[in-house]
Amino acid sequence: MIIKCCNMYNIILLLKIYMPFTNKKKIKWIFFKVFANLNFAICILFFILFFSMLGSVIEQHQSLAYYQELYPVQSTFINFNWKAITFLGLDNIYESWWFLIILMILSCSLITCTFSVQLPSLRYARRWKFINRDIYTQPKVSFTEGTFVNKSMVNIVHCLNNKGYYCFSRQNKVYAYKGLIGRIAPIIVHISLILILIGATIGFTSGFIVQEMIPIGEVFHLKNILGSGFNNVAPIYLTFRIDDFYLNYNVDRSIKQFFSKLSYINDDGNKKVYPAIFVNSPLILKGMTFYQTDWQMNALRIQLDSSCTIQYKLNKVQIGKSIFWICRFPLEKTNHIFIIISSFNDSIYIYDSLGKFISVASLRQKVYVGEACFRVKEIMSSTGIQIKVDPGLSLVYLGFGFLIISTFISYISYSQLWFSISDNYCYLNGYTNRAVLYFEEELINIYHKYIENCM
Structure with a gap:
């Protein structure tokens, strides 16, 4: 009898301990209290900063062979190798599911704090x-x-x-x-941070970056995708064309700026031409932003004896801060020359196989080397275009705008x-x-x- 009474007492004691956690209202209150806590938000923000710093240290969006070479597996007690990086998703931190969950938790914490602490505080004021x-x-x-x-x-x-x-x-x-408007500043800060987090999340999941190196006069599609979110839909069916590419030079013949003119070709074959883009002056078209990023010389078109035209590849060589493009052009089976170019508008320098200077010429000028005659008809070049889509960018800009406004309001x-x-x-x-x-x-x-x- 005594044993049964003890058992019954233990059951009642357990029920008393368990009852508070079965109360839904108390569970909700504990949940909101934790999420509205400033220390909790700071802790989540610390995790975001830590993983952002880790994403700056560990190279992102690289191939598996790159991580295998740089982070090999070693027989040590603490071994941070490529297996751990790929398993934890540290090679793609900003688009990984756990990083997005951390951003969502911080957003929920800010929203909870806004409605449970900041707005009642404003109402009380x-x-x-x-x-x-x-x-x-x-x-x-x-x-x-x-x-x-x-x-x-x-x-x-x-x-x-x-x-x-x-x-x-x-x-x-x-x-x-x-x-009283000074008491609104914390609320505006919370709203701005929420907008920035939502915009960044939309950009991570729905944005993409495309990098293309297109020869002049060629059409191109969005093919070379460098990075993309799991929810993006890249418009690979769109057709564009590079109409022209040219450079501006300083007085000392150094490159000042380079420009690209591109056009959009619709399904009917009609072409719409847009203003030239250059560095720090992109083109916004159909929700995509086209940036001018790079350029290069590809090949030379050389005409032999006023008859056939042959195309030869140019190789880029950098000596100090100077960049040259060199073409090895065979005149005969056992004889060849080197054609050196430094820019589009500069002269063309010609050397023999021993490196001895022969002559200097300009574009489309006939050159005589022994009994052979040729001329460089065209310098073929390509322009580097980066296409970026970020659907959440407007929300990020709006969030930072509110953050700037809240900074001034907080001084009231x-x-x-x-x-x-x-x-x-x-x-x-x-x-x-x-x-x-x-x-x-x-x-x-x-x-x-x-x-x-x-x-």
């Missing part, structure tokens, strides 16, 4: 706060004066209104505040004043959340103005 005389002895009061003057409520309201305060009176008490001080008349004495005191010295000066000026009006 708008309430009338008439207080008793005991508040004057509390340390948070910035300034207090007691003086026997005429009992004039109109004068103090007039003085406070001139300073931009909103006044409320009841019996022999006045409550006033100003700078939220100030409160209390005025009361008791026992033939007038009491004036106040509180502010920032700029305490300026507020004390303002409070003293209000006090003296009130005394002056009452005399």
Whole structure:
């Protein structure tokens, strides 16, 4: 009997312990309390910063062979190798599912904090706060004066209104505040961070980057996709054409800027030409942004004896800060020459197989080497175009815009004043959340103005 009673007591004790966790309201309250906690949001933000830093250290979007070579498997106790990188998704951090979950958790934390803490705090700040005389002895009061003057409520309201305060009176008490908009700054910060996180998530999941190196006069499609989200739909059916490419030079013949003209060809074969793009001046077309990124010389078209035209590849060579393109052109079975070019508009230098200078020529000028005659008809080049789609970019810009606005709003001080008349004495005191010295000066000026009006 005693054993049965003990067992029953244990069951009742377990039920008492378990009952709070079965209460759905308490579970929801605990959930909201944790998510609304500032320390929790800072902890999540720390994880995001840590993995962002890790993504800067570990190269992203590389091939498996790259990670196998750079992070080999070793027989050590702590071995951070390519297997761990690929298994944890550290080669693609910003698009991985766990990183997106962390962003979602931070967004939920900010939303919960906004609705459960910030908005109620703003609502509370708008309430009338008439207080008793005991508040004057509390340390948070910035300034207090007691003086026997005429009992004039109109004068103090007039003085406070001139300073931009909103006044409320009841019996022999006045409550006033100003700078309520400064209390909105934390809410705007939360909204801006939420917009940035949502925009970044949309960009991770639905955006893509394409890099193409296209010869002049050729059509191209979006094929060479460097990175893309799992929810993107790349418009590979669209057709574009590079119409022209040219360079601008400085006085010292160094390259100043390079330009590309491209056009869009629709399904009917009609072509629409757009203004030239260059570095830091992209083209926005059909939700895609076209950037000018690079250029290169591909080959030379050489005409032999006014008859056939042959195409030979150019090889890029860099000596110090100077870049040259070299073509090895065979004249006979046992004889060849080197053609060297430094830019589109510069001269063409010709050397023999031993590196001896032969002559210098310009484009389309006939060159005689022994009994052979040829001329360089065309320098074939390609332009590097990067096409980027980021559907969440507008939300990111909007979020940063709100963040800038909140920075300026946060400098607005939220100030409160209390005025009361008791026992033939007038009491004036106040509180502010920032700029305490300026507020004390303002409070003293209000006090003296009130005394002056009452005399």
